Amino acid sequence: MPQSLTERANAICDLVIAASPDQRDAKIKSECGDVSDLHNLVQQELEIRFDRLVLKFCDEVMDDAPYLQREKAMQRFAGDPQLRDRVLRVVTRMLEFDAKTDIDVRPPHFLPASLVDSSPLIDQQVGEYRIARRIGKGGFGAVYLANRVDPTKRPVAVKILHSVEPSTELRMRFNRECMMLANLRHEGIAHYITHGELDDKTPYLVMEFVDGIKITDYCDQLGLSIRERVELFIEVCNAVQQAHIKSLVHRDIKPSNILVEHERGNPANSHDQPQSTRALRGRTPKLIDFGIALSLDPKFESSQLTADAPPMTPAYASPEQMTEPSCKLDSRTDIYSLGLVLYELLTGGLPYPIAGKTPIQIAAVKQEDPKLPSETVLETVIRHEFDSKSNTTVPVPLTAESRAADRKGRSPEKIRKEISGDLENIVLKSLSTDLNRKSEARRYDTVQSLVQDLKNWLTNEPVTATAPTRMYRFRKFVRRNGIPVAAICVVVISLISGFFVYLATQYGNLQRDRAEAATMREQETQSELEAKNLDAMSHSAFGWFLYYWGTGQEQAAEEFARLMPRETFEYVGVEFLQGRQISDEQLSKITPKGWEAMACYLIGEKQLREGQADIARRWYARGASKEEFRGFRRRCEWRVQHLEKH
Amino acid sequence: MAADSTTIKQLIGRIANDDGSAKNELVTLLYDELRRIAGSLMRNERPVHTLQPTALVAEAFINLERAVVMDNPRSRAYFVSAAAQAMRDVLREHARRRNAQKRKPDGERSPWDVSLAWFEESGLPFFDLDEAMESLASVDKLQHEIVQLKYFGGLTNEQVAELLDISARTVERKHKLAKSWLRSRIGATEDE
Numbered sequence: 001m002p003q004s005l006t007e008r009a010n011a012i013c014d015l016v017i018a019a020s021p022d023q024r025d026a027k028i029k030s031e032c033g034d035v036s037d038l039h040n041l042v043q044q045e046l047e048i049r050f051d052r053l054v055l056k057f058c059d060e061v062m063d064d065a066p067y068l069q070r071e072k073a074m075q076r077f078a079g080d081p082q083l084r085d086r087v088l089r090v091v092t093r094m095l096e097f098d099a100k101t102d103i104d105v106r107p108p109h110f111l112p113a114s115l116v117d118s119s120p121l122i123d124q125q126v127g128e129y130r131i132a133r134r135i136g137k138g139g140f141g142a143v144y145l146a147n148r149v150d151p152t153k154r155p156v157a158v159k160i161l162h163s164v165e166p167s168t169e170l171r172m173r174f175n176r177e178c179m180m181l182a183n184l185r186h187e188g189i190a191h192y193i194t195h196g197e198l199d200d201k202t203p204y205l206v207m208e209f210v211d212g213i214k215i216t217d218y219c220d221q222l223g224l225s226i227r228e229r230v231e232l233f234i235e236v237c238n239a240v241q242q243a244h245i246k247s248l249v250h251r252d253i254k255p256s257n258i259l260v261e262h263e264r265g266n267p268a269n270s271h272d273q274p275q276s277t278r279a280l281r282g283r284t285p286k287l288i289d290f291g292i293a294l295s296l297d298p299k300f301e302s303s304q305l306t307a308d309a310p311p312m313t314p315a316y317a318s319p320e321q322m323t324e325p326s327c328k329l330d331s332r333t334d335i336y337s338l339g340l341v342l343y344e345l346l347t348g349g350l351p352y353p354i355a356g357k358t359p360i361q362i363a364a365v366k367q368e369d370p371k372l373p374s375e376t377v378l379e380t381v382i383r384h385e386f387d388s389k390s391n392t393t394v395p396v397p398l399t400a401e402s403r404a405a406d407r408k409g410r411s412p413e414k415i416r417k418e419i420s421g422d423l424e425n426i427v428l429k430s431l432s433t434d435l436n437r438k439s440e441a442r443r444y445d446t447v448q449s450l451v452q453d454l455k456n457w458l459t460n461e462p463v464t465a466t467a468p469t470r471m472y473r474f475r476k477f478v479r480r481n482g483i484p485v486a487a488i489c490v491v492v493i494s495l496i497s498g499f500f501v502y503l504a505t506q507y508g509n510l511q512r513d514r515a516e517a518a519t520m521r522e523q524e525t526q527s528e529l530e531a532k533n534l535d536a537m538s539h540s541a542f543g544w545f546l547y548y549w550g551t552g553q554e555q556a557a558e559e560f561a562r563l564m565p566r567e568t569f570e571y572v573g574v575e576f577l578q579g580r581q582i583s584d585e586q587l588s589k590i591t592p593k594g595w596e597a598m599a600c601y602l603i604g605e606k607q608l609r610e611g612q613a614d615i616a617r618r619w620y621a622r623g624a625s626k627e628e629f630r631g632f633r634r635r636c637e638w639r640v641q642h643l644e645k646h
Numbered sequence: 647m648a649a650d651s652t653t654i655k656q657l658i659g660r661i662a663n664d665d666g667s668a669k670n671e672l673v674t675l676l677y678d679e680l681r682r683i684a685g686s687l688m689r690n691e692r693p694v695h696t697l698q699p700t701a702l703v704a705e706a707f708i709n710l711e712r713a714v715v716m717d718n719p720r721s722r723a724y725f726v727s728a729a730a731q732a733m734r735d736v737l738r739e740h741a742r743r744r745n746a747q748k749r750k751p752d753g754e755r756s757p758w759d760v761s762l763a764w765f766e767e768s769g770l771p772f773f774d775l776d777e778a779m780e781s782l783a784s785v786d787k788l789q790h791e792i793v794q795l796k797y798f799g800g801l802t803n804e805q806v807a808e809l810l811d812i813s814a815r816t817v818e819r820k821h822k823l824a825k826s827w828l829r830s831r832i833g834a835t836e837d838e
Contacts, residue, residue: 051785051827059823089833093826109699109733109761110800115707116726117805134804 009041013049016042021080054086058094069094125149126158126204127196141174145209156193157209159291161202171203177290178205180248188239190259190288210286212259216344218283226418227458229345232260232285234454237338239287241447244331247297251329252289253337254316255344260285294326314362315354316340319433322363332435335444339430346419347376351431370431374420377412425465426453440467597626597633604639617643654710654725661724669728676732680706684736684757699757703733703800723809727791730799734776737761737798741772770797770832778831782824789824792817 003011012031019027028046032039057076061069069091077084113122113133121131121144129146132155136143141161148154161174181192193206212218215236219229236258243250250257260283292312312321318336321329343351351370354362419427430450432443444450453463600623607616620643623636653675660668683706707729740758765772775797783790791810795801803821807814 047781048784051781055786055789055823055827058826059819062819062823086830089830090823090826093829093833094822097822097826106802107699107761107764107797107800109703109737109757109798111726111729111733112704112707113805115710115729116722116799116801116809 009045012042013045058090155209157207159205174203181290186239186242187284190286210259212261214255215258215260215285216255218260230454233342234451236285237447237451240334249294249331250334251292251294253334254313257289258285319366332443335430343427347373349376373424373427374416377416422457422463422466429465597623601632601636658721658724672728673731676729677735680736699761702757730794734798774832778828789820792820793824
């Protein structure tokens with residue numbers, strides 16, 4: 001026989017794999033016949049080949065969104081249950097690993113670093129410091145952890161250029177980094193300590209050592225809320241702003257260059273402080289690596305250095321940074337990168353699909369509109385599970401083991417609600433590709449304006465990123481003055497009575513309206529009687545408030561808002577706003593009787609929902625007699641007719 | 647065979663020349679060294695419970711390091727790879743002995759027990775992992791090597807990347823793939 005057993009087995013495997021899945025066993029039988037050695041060999045080889053196929057497929061789909069991984073597996077191996085099961089088993093594991101961050105995979109036994117790390121610098125003395133181990137590697141050099149050679153053994157970070165003869169240009173760049181860093185002092189920036197040259201003229205830079213983890217991991221591990229994340233992020237912005245004040249553009253802002261020191265078991269310290277302050281206080285995020293920073297100060301920047309495009313991180317670089325020469329860049333490129341970091345902090349993902357793309361493709365994709373953060377949040381926090389009963393994929397919110405659950409069990413929907421609107425607009429404004437200073441939709445001009453908007457968001461003030469319609473400001477106003485709660489019908493009814501009083505006074509229909517209001521009060525029930533006890537003054541205040549608000553006199557409106565009881569304001573404010581998109585122009589055109597029609601309708605609806613059809617009908621009837629405003633009068637009419645029919 | 651620098655250099659030279667048996671010889675040599683050090687440390691009646699496997703490994707290799715010239719990155723890669731394999735062999739040997747012994751007197755907790763416990767806690771019981779790794783070796787050599795270096799050599803992703811001259815991103819990716827596969831294997835046998 002010309003072929004060896006192995007060769008024959010291989011050939012048979014080729015045939016079996018090419019055959020349709022349900023023919024495989026038959027194929028093996030027919031090809032191997034009774035030769036049991038061959039049979040075994042084929043089985044073994046097949047096993048390996050299947051596993052290779054499985055791994056190859058999993059490798060291909062690894063970067064897809066979680067639900068796609070499964071989806072693709074189901075499609076590709078639809079007619080091949082044997083392989084499909086294997087793939088799904090591995091994909092399931094992959095999803096599990098996606099969901100949780102492997103914090104420490106290092107076993108207790110490990111080979112000494114001095115054996116593994118190739119650097120000849122380990123244990124060498126650099127200036128007053130002794131190199132302990134390498135902690136990072138960049139394009140031009142590496143960063144080492146070193147300890148001061150004295151009893152304090154103070155740890156520092158030492159950046160050393162590659163010891164291969166560094167070119168003049170690299171040296172210039174390195175020197176410039178040293179000078180720039182020496183000029184910077186901010187608690188949010190890993191500070192300069194000293195710099196110098198080794199015996200062989202290799203330049204080095206000694207900096208503060210930040211024993212931390214990247215900001216995104218930090219937030220996830222501590223399960224920080226959206227608010228806490230924003231607060232932490234503002235600190236990062238402050239550090240970047242300081243650099244900008246010194247005419248420095250960082251150009252490489254990304255989570256791995258923003259470190260937050262994490263708790264290291266130091267019992268002596270941790271007992272001094274209460275739990276809550278230990279968790280958040282004194283954890284300043286630190287900006288590191290000014291290796292490719294750009295100075296807008298001509299003193300530092302020679303034309304030679306600005307002309308070329310330095311290495312960067314495509315995923316976090318601004319679109320202009322990827323396409324324009326350095327001399328055309330300004331500090332706004334950092335704002336873009338900050339925007340991406342914020343995006344990631346809020347959603348756990350990035351707005352563009354960049355996996356497996358070349359830098360040029362990434363640059364192109366960044367010209368497109370980013371995916372809304374509120375959409376991304378649903379994708380990253382919802383896992384799509386294949387449901388065998390319905391034969392479709394169904395979204396399954398991630399549970400305790402998952403990455404998103406680091407957000408303390410808050411549902412994705414809740415996070416989505418929290419970030420949609422203003423916070424989302426702030427992120428999108430930071431990511432705007434529009435750099436025209438006159439354009440409304442442009443990116444933030446300064447870090448300060450970004451910070452100001454974030455602070456506004458924290459305090460419920462209007463943000464510049466959201467178009468300033470009057471409705472929008474009203475909404476902010478309502479939120480600032482109290483978050484909506486379930487309202488009490490009594491309050492509303494009494495409120496409207498007061499509202500009528502106001503209208504009457506204002507327009508000389510005092511007598512008639514009083515009489516009407518009195519009639520209504522007589523007709524109505526116990527709850528109405530209770531209403532009398534409420535302060536009439538506060539109710540008319542609401543009328544004045546609406547009037548001034550509607551006519552654009554916001555300051556006057558605020559005065560009256562203060563006189564109102566909280567519940568009144570919250571309820572009507574919210575009811576008034578819910579789902580009713582009213583433009584500024586329309587708002588200013590509302591007549592007092594138009595207000596009244598609307599108010600009557602809203603009250604009527606509320607009553608109807610609570611089963612008080614009679615009371616509701618009376619409110620509708622009242623509204624029907626007022627002036628038309630956005631169809632509220634007409635709606636009142638319809639309701640009256642409808643209720644009378646039944 | 648003595649673990650002197652000449653022997654090790656020769657072995658590494660033979661590995662570089664694709665001599666299949668050389669790697670095994672080097673592993674055996676390192677394995678003996680590890681066991682010798684562990685044995686002598688235990689006999690010295692050090693308080694055993696304070697002895698972490700890390701300390702043990704470090705002591706074992708300190709002598710070797712001096713013996714080995716590690717300026718050539720490829721030689722280093724061969725050596726570290728063999729060292730990780732030796733660690734795996736030592737752990738297997740220990741796990742077998744422990745299983746055979748059934749009951750052991752209190753206090754005789756060896757540093758290797760700490761390591762075995764780590765595998766257990768990571769959801770990768772040693773024997774299951776060891777067996778699944780054998781299959782992985784025939785399916786994908788690179789993934790096998792990455793897992794070997796990480797789980798038995800205790801290397802970080804960056805260290806593995808440097809040693810194998812691939813990017814840390816690739817290491818992370820292949821490791822994720824490999825451990826998913828390993829676990830699906832281990833899980834599958836559990837189900838049966």
